[in-house]
Amino acid sequence: MSRSAATASGYNFAYLDEQTKRMIRRGLLKAVAIPGYQVPFGGREMPMPYGWGTGGMQLTASVLGQDDVLKVIDQGADDTTNAVSIRAFFERVAGVATTTATAEADVIQTRHRIPEQPLRRGQLLVFQVPIPEPLRFIEPSEEETRLMHALEEYGVMHVKLYEDIARHGHIATTYAYPVKVDGRYVTDPSPIPKFDNPKLHMAEGLMLFGAGREKRLYAIPPYTRVESLDFEDHPFEVQQWEAPCEICGARDTFLDEVITDDRGGRMFVCSDTDYCQSRVEEVA
Amino acid sequence: MTSLTQPFLSVDALHKAFVLHGQDGMTLEVMRDLHLTLSPGECLVLSGPSGIGKSTLLKMLHGSYRVTGGTLRLHFEDGELSLGDLPAHAWHTLRRDVIGYVSQFLRVIPRVPAVEVVMEPLLARGVDTADARVRAETLLARLNLPERLWRLPPGTFSGGEQQRVNIARGFIAEHPLLLLDEPTASLDAANREVVIELIHEAKARGAALLGIFHDEEVRDRVADRLLPLTPHMGAALEAAPSAGKEGVS
Amino acid sequence: MKRPDLNRATLLEARGVSRLYGPGKGCESIDVRLHRGEVLGIVGESGSGKSTLLRLLSGMERPDAGQVIYRPAVAQGRDTVGREGELDLYAIGEARRRALLRMEWGLVHQNPRDGLRLGVSAGANIGERLMALGERHYSQIRAVGQDWMSRVELDSRRIDDAPQTFSGGMQQRLQIARTLVTRPNLVFMDEPTGGLDVSVQARLLDMLRTLVRELGLSVILVTHDLAVARLLSHRLMVMRRGQVVEAGLTDQILDDPQHAYTQLLVSSVLTP
Numbered sequence: 001m002s003r004s005a006a007t008a009s010g011y012n013f014a015y016l017d018e019q020t021k022r023m024i025r026r027g028l029l030k031a032v033a034i035p036g037y038q039v040p041f042g043g044r045e046m047p048m049p050y051g052w053g054t055g056g057m058q059l060t061a062s063v064l065g066q067d068d069v070l071k072v073i074d075q076g077a078d079d080t081t082n083a084v085s086i087r088a089f090f091e092r093v094a095g096v097a098t099t100t101a102t103a104e105a106d107v108i109q110t111r112h113r114i115p116e117q118p119l120r121r122g123q124l125l126v127f128q129v130p131i132p133e134p135l136r137f138i139e140p141s142e143e144e145t146r147l148m149h150a151l152e153e154y155g156v157m158h159v160k161l162y163e164d165i166a167r168h169g170h171i172a173t174t175y176a177y178p179v180k181v182d183g184r185y186v187t188d189p190s191p192i193p194k195f196d197n198p199k200l201h202m203a204e205g206l207m208l209f210g211a212g213r214e215k216r217l218y219a220i221p222p223y224t225r226v227e228s229l230d231f232e233d234h235p236f237e238v239q240q241w242e243a244p245c246e247i248c249g250a251r252d253t254f255l256d257e258v259i260t261d262d263r264g265g266r267m268f269v270c271s272d273t274d275y276c277q278s279r280v281e282e283v284a
Numbered sequence: 285m286t287s288l289t290q291p292f293l294s295v296d297a298l299h300k301a302f303v304l305h306g307q308d309g310m311t312l313e314v315m316r317d318l319h320l321t322l323s324p325g326e327c328l329v330l331s332g333p334s335g336i337g338k339s340t341l342l343k344m345l346h347g348s349y350r351v352t353g354g355t356l357r358l359h360f361e362d363g364e365l366s367l368g369d370l371p372a373h374a375w376h377t378l379r380r381d382v383i384g385y386v387s388q389f390l391r392v393i394p395r396v397p398a399v400e401v402v403m404e405p406l407l408a409r410g411v412d413t414a415d416a417r418v419r420a421e422t423l424l425a426r427l428n429l430p431e432r433l434w435r436l437p438p439g440t441f442s443g444g445e446q447q448r449v450n451i452a453r454g455f456i457a458e459h460p461l462l463l464l465d466e467p468t469a470s471l472d473a474a475n476r477e478v479v480i481e482l483i484h485e486a487k488a489r490g491a492a493l494l495g496i497f498h499d500e501e502v503r504d505r506v507a508d509r510l511l512p513l514t515p516h517m518g519a520a521l522e523a524a525p526s527a528g529k530e531g532v533s
Numbered sequence: 534m535k536r537p538d539l540n541r542a543t544l545l546e547a548r549g550v551s552r553l554y555g556p557g558k559g560c561e562s563i564d565v566r567l568h569r570g571e572v573l574g575i576v577g578e579s580g581s582g583k584s585t586l587l588r589l590l591s592g593m594e595r596p597d598a599g600q601v602i603y604r605p606a607v608a609q610g611r612d613t614v615g616r617e618g619e620l621d622l623y624a625i626g627e628a629r630r631r632a633l634l635r636m637e638w639g640l641v642h643q644n645p646r647d648g649l650r651l652g653v654s655a656g657a658n659i660g661e662r663l664m665a666l667g668e669r670h671y672s673q674i675r676a677v678g679q680d681w682m683s684r685v686e687l688d689s690r691r692i693d694d695a696p697q698t699f700s701g702g703m704q705q706r707l708q709i710a711r712t713l714v715t716r717p718n719l720v721f722m723d724e725p726t727g728g729l730d731v732s733v734q735a736r737l738l739d740m741l742r743t744l745v746r747e748l749g750l751s752v753i754l755v756t757h758d759l760a761v762a763r764l765l766s767h768r769l770m771v772m773r774r775g776q777v778v779e780a781g782l783t784d785q786i787l788d789d790p791q792h793a794y795t796q797l798l799v800s801s802v803l804t805p
Contacts, residue, residue: 138650138652138653147631150628151627151628151631151632153631153635153665154665155635155661155662155664155665155666156661156664156665158664158669159650159653159657159660159661159664160653162653162656162657162660162664162671162674162675163653163654163657165671166654166656166657166675166692166693167654167693230669231669231670231671232669232670232671233670233671233672234671292534302789303791304796305792305793305796305797306793306796306797306800343788343789347782347784347785348782348784348785348788348789349785349788349789350781350785350789350791360534360535360536360537361534361535361536362535362536363536365536365539370539372768372780372781372782372785373539373541373568373571373767373768374539374540375782376541376570376571376767377537377538377539377541378537378539381537382534382537393738393739393742393764394735394736394738394739395735395736395739396739396742404746407746408746460534
């Protein structure tokens with residue numbers, strides 16, 4: 001855990017003004033009350049372009065307390081550009097402690113992954129969401145998709161999965177795999193690999209989703225039923241790897257392919273760098 | 285079985301006029317004060333020159349033409365039914381189950397094979413497709429329609445071939461009242477014989493038939509009575525006995 | 534022989550429905566009654582109000598006045614209130630109305646592109662209503678899709694092809710399969726043969742006739758083509774300037790028209 005010495009002056013705590021944070025928190029309360037439902041919010045300009053996690057950052061800024069410990073990951077790693085920048089941002093504008101250890105964090109902002117270590121009670125996982133609307137691919141009209149949600153007209157979601165099987169012989173959607181939250185709203189879990197979908201189900205932590213460009217937020221509260229859509233004869237399955245992680249030997253984690261040289265050398269390693277690291281340390 | 289003395293169909297003071305709005309509302313009166321009765325098992329043949337209103341009468345009985353005045357009644361065991369003021373949808377059932385019609389020309393449905401054209405009245409009643417097909421093929425065979433034509437749409441058939449498809453379609457469902465509009469017009473002698481047989485069979489099972497036949501030989505062989513229609517008044521007279529036959533009335 | 538029962542249950546009834554966009558534009562105070570298993574044709578020239586009437590009857594556009602009553606065979610759901618399971622189309626909630634359109638009714642558009650999802654395969658198009666009804670077995674959905682492709686005379690081996698690769702007539706048949714796959718109680722058709730070549734039309738008409746009979750469909754068909762109306766409909770309504778000028782049995786309307794306008798319409802048709 002580290003606490004930044006150089007907190008920038010002239011900014012409100014965590015960059016956003018208190019009124020904005022309040023507005024977002026009200027939205028979050030509504031989102032928690034209606035799991036999976038997309039709540040519009042008055043998104044603010046962040047000192048970063050859209051697509052770099054501005055939605056997640058606004059949520060993080062709104063829920064962050066002065067004593068909270070923050071972890072930021074991008075594709076499972078704490079040391080990629082996006083994660084490093086966002087972490088540095090909150091160190092400067094909020095002066096909060098940061099960590100790479102999943103277990104130590106109170107708030108985890110993430111892009112495209114859920115940590116391997118299960119969330120514990122009280123932990124918050126904030127997702128950066130590019131496209132919050134799971135129905136968009138088939139129905140471009142926002143007005144229409146909202147009505148479809150309201151009336152639970154979700155037949156089209158299976159049309160997409162059907163099309164996958166027709167084309168590829170199996171459900172080829174491997175990330176942003178649609179889920180049904182609490183038996184009601186069909187929701188886009190953000191572009192996490194479908195490997196992570198089971199972790200959404202009955203999680204102990206609170207999961208918040210923020211889409212900056214589209215100014216929508218939604219939530220999956222703790223202990224909420226989350227089912228991945230599928231067919232009876234093509235049930236939902238997660239990815240499998242033939243070999244374990246080449247660093248820590250784990251067989252139950254999501255692996256990234258890493259190119260090691262120019263001659264086609266490659267290795268498969270845990271995408272969750274903290275988890276991998278901690279396993280190596282345990283063994284050592 | 286209903287006795288022959290009790291009519292199945294009775295027509296009283298039937299009046300038909302066409303108003304031609306395109307011709308300044310000119311009224312064309314084609315039938316006035318026509319009376320007739322028709323019993324089960326009886327074949328009544330309409331006679332008179334063409335244009336006298338014979339087909340018009342059949343079309344009124346089939347619901348295709350409206351009735352301007354007078355009554356058309358069917359007498360069932362449990363009561364009578366007046367045809368003049370039926371709601372349109374009542375005719376769907378009536379045509380399916382009670383009143384059959386063999387028109388002069390086959391209204392060709394594009395692309396439907398001849399055998400299916402013939403089957404249709406049975407299918408409409410919910411008869412199993414296989415049964416309907418067997419019955420349709422039997423009839424087409426009796427009418428000497430070459431088997432290679434059965435699976436073809438009748439659009440390109442000769443007049444006589446189309447007429448035989450039409451006859452098969454009209455007779456297959458064994459309606460209690462059959463209206464025949466020159467069914468033998470374009471048939472050769474052999475097929476005329478078959479139609480005469482079919483008419484005799486229909487009479488034998490108790491159907492009431494009302495027909496138009498220009499061929500005098502056929503007319504004499506099937507008609508129990510003749511009903512001559514006269515200009516402008518339709519038939520003022522009740523049916524006169526046909527030549528060489530005892531009239532039943 | 535006993536007197537046959539000539540009554541048929543009413544499936545859909547409109548009472549005095551009006552929707553006017555301007556004087557004589559739209560439709561005014563129209564009564565319609567569709568019986569079970571019946572094909573009702575609505576004919577008229579462009580601008581006669583027939584398409585407006587179709588929109589009012591099919592739940593797509595709320596009338597300014599009047600009611601549309603649907604009488605499903607079995608009373609269903611909490612919204613089924615009133616006498617004999619009557620459903621007042623514009624008094625029920627939008628959710629129920631949309632569900633009705635999606636589950637129990639079907640709509641065949643003139644342009645198949647309006648009724649198809651062009652981005653997904655033929656099989657997915659046919660399967661959509663099944664999936665909306667909760668069917669979750671891929672192989673079964675696909676088998677039904679193939680069966681329906683044969684029924685509408687499409688090559689079932691093309692089940693994975695996109696509708697864009699189909700001709701106009703094939704797309705229309707695909708749209709019909711997609712609509713009829715759930716065996717709707719009531720089907721609305723808006724000029725179903727409108728944009729097609731004559732040879733393709735004949736094939737489609739014949740197919741529709743067969744399907745109507747086999748499935749016992751109740752249909753409201755809008756067309757300006759009297760030949761189409763004659764082949765498909767049991768009854769006709771003739772519309773002009775937003776009003777019904779004449780209604781009755783199809784062959785009665787076409788062979789013995791009473792109204793001056795109907796006589797003009799019928800006599801204007803070219804018969805080859």
